[in-house]
Amino acid sequence: MNSPIIETLFSQILINNHNERPVYLQISDEILMLIKNGKLGSNQKLPSSREISKMLGVNRVTVSKAFEELQAQGWLESFVGRGTFVSSHIPTFEPKKLQDSIVQLGLKTAGFKVNDNQYVANLYFVPTSMLHLDDGYPDPKQAPLQELYRAYRNQLTRSGLYDKFGAYGSPDGSEMYRDSISNYLNETRNLKTTKKNILSIRGTLMGINLVCTSLINPGDVIVSGIPGWQRAEHNFLHAKAKHIGIPIDENGIIIEELENICRKTKVRMVYVTPHHHYPTTVSLRIDRRLELLRLANEYGFIIFEDDYDFDFHYNNRPLLPLASADENGMVIYCGSFSKSFSPAFRMGYLVASENVIEHLANVRILLDRQGDHILDNAMAEILTDGTVQRYTRKALSVYHERRDYFCSLLKNELGDIINFSVPEGGMTVWAEFEKNLDLKKITDQAYSKGLYFSDGNVHKYASFNKNATRLGFASSTIDNLSQSIDILKRIVL
Structure with a gap:
């Protein structure tokens, strides 16, 4: 015969018939909570499924399924002729106060220490205004979404499904994507690349983070224009680099300031948005572009060229990237379709010498095994057939x-x-x-x-x-x- 206390505990189990969670799982959840709260101890015998079904007004089969669920998880043990018991293998839980036993959705605080100071606060806001x-940002209504959808669907229905879905691919991106990006950049930006110079990434921030992780050591000096893009600067700080800001004017970053720094200290990388400086939108004048390349060759620093909106230049043809005039492999060129199509599309590319791409791909595999080859291939298709070029115009x-x-x-x-x-x-x-x-x-x-x-x-x-x-x-x-x-x-x- 069950004790009045045990019968009271089970009779207080609440069933919500409007809950999407099956009733037998609701019962198993409640029994489990009684165990975790110390209300039911190890080796405690439970009322029979018949008795519980009467208490709760549910079918006996439902209670039996709840028992089976908890037995499968190791919380209960059942013995023929003896009944069902709380497992003898679980530890004894300290009884909790009634108010502590209320189940809360979503833990607010971890039980382990979180070092918030490791990262600069990266605040963001998602507006909902009309x-x-x-x-x-671009207008997604202008983007070739239907064409991209058809190209993506083609990737799901064409042959070679094992190659696409059955195994991992190359961490530097699909061959089709890298080949199409190479041709696209050679035609539109006068670059001189092959697919071996291309790394598929999920946007500019991933490219910056990957370069900082792969090529920047603590204490290295990184220079960029002020004002600049704080998301990039936070990556520099997280890499434990020393960030030095130099002023900009109506013609971009002031190169004389950079040269003064180079004369005094070893610079590892210069981050620049020469086409339309972020945030002021000014373009880096041609003489400063050439001088920046000269300084990179003389002092041996990396130029990270963030060309986030190359295609949209109105008064004349877009200024060619620094990478188009780079003859010594000093420039890492980064582009993205987020500013062309929509920020929702996380597709981009890094362009660099082959050995740099191999190194970045080797590090990238620790973060993101290979990216989205299916989406990459779909983008490659609409690049190759001219859809992207028509959309851009x-x-x-x-x-x-x-x-x-x-x-x-x-x-x-x-x-x-x-x-x-x-x-x-x-x-x-x-x-x-x-x-x-x-x-x-x-x-x-x-x-x-x-x-x-x-x-x-x-x-x-x-x-x-x-x-x-x-x-x-x-x-x-x-x-x-x-x-x-x-x-x-x-x-x-």
Whole structure:
């Protein structure tokens, strides 16, 4: 005969018939909790399945399935003619107070130490507003999504399924992707590559992290322009490198400052966005480009060239990358389709000498065994058939129109409080607000009215503290841009 205490424990088990979790699993969960909370001890005999079914008003088979589940996990033992018992092999749990026995979804704190100071805080915000002047994202409506979908589907239905799905491939990316990227870059950027110079990556940040992990040692000096991209700089700091910022002007990073540093200390790498400097969008002038390459050859430092939006240059043809003039293998060139198609697509590439790619691939295998070969092959297909090139020409025209319209709005409606230059390319305007305006307060008010844009805090440094931010135009329609400026105008004027 069961004790009144045991019968009370089982009679208090609650069954939720509207819960998606099967009833027998709900019962097994409750019994397990009684064991873990010390309410049922080792070798404790349980009421029979018949008795429990009566207490809970469920079918006896349901209770038997709950017992079987716990037996399979080792929590219960069943003996013919004797009944079901809490396993004799489990330790004795200390009884917990009633309030401590409540099951909470999602543990908040780990039982082990987490060294938060190892990483700089990488804050992020996902806006949900209808309108946005973002950091310079493309309009996914312009992207060839249907063509990419068909190409991806083709990869799933064509022959060679074992090669695609049955085994791991090369960590540097699918051969088809690397070959198509090589041809694409040679044709559009005047690079001189083969597939052996290409490494498939999941976006620019992965490329930066991989290079820092593979080629940067603690104490190495990395130089970049200020203001710059803090996500990149945080990677430098995590690699325990010494980061030195040099100023930029309307013609990009000031090369004389870099040369002064090189004369005093050994520089391992220079990170640069020469096509459209992030965040100010200025282009690195040709004489500075050539001088940067000369210094790299003289002092032996790596140039990490982040060419995040090469295709979108409006006033003339895009300036060719530094990598196109690199004859000594000093440049690691990085590109991504995130700024061409959508940030949701994590597809990119690193370009470097063969021995560097082999080394990066060897390290990459520890992080990401091989990437997504199926998606890579789909992208290769629409690169090879000219889809990407046609999309780029179309999107360039759309974004050019949006840039001109947006800049005319800024000048005509907000010209008294915002100073800016019409960008030669890219997807944003670098806008400097009057000093007496509180950008944080303005962005908060705008967001409450359905418009998101950055308060510019991520672009501030001890040596650079302008009241400025990036206002993206490419991802918004003409009508959306009008609505956005109207909201901003009503706030600041």
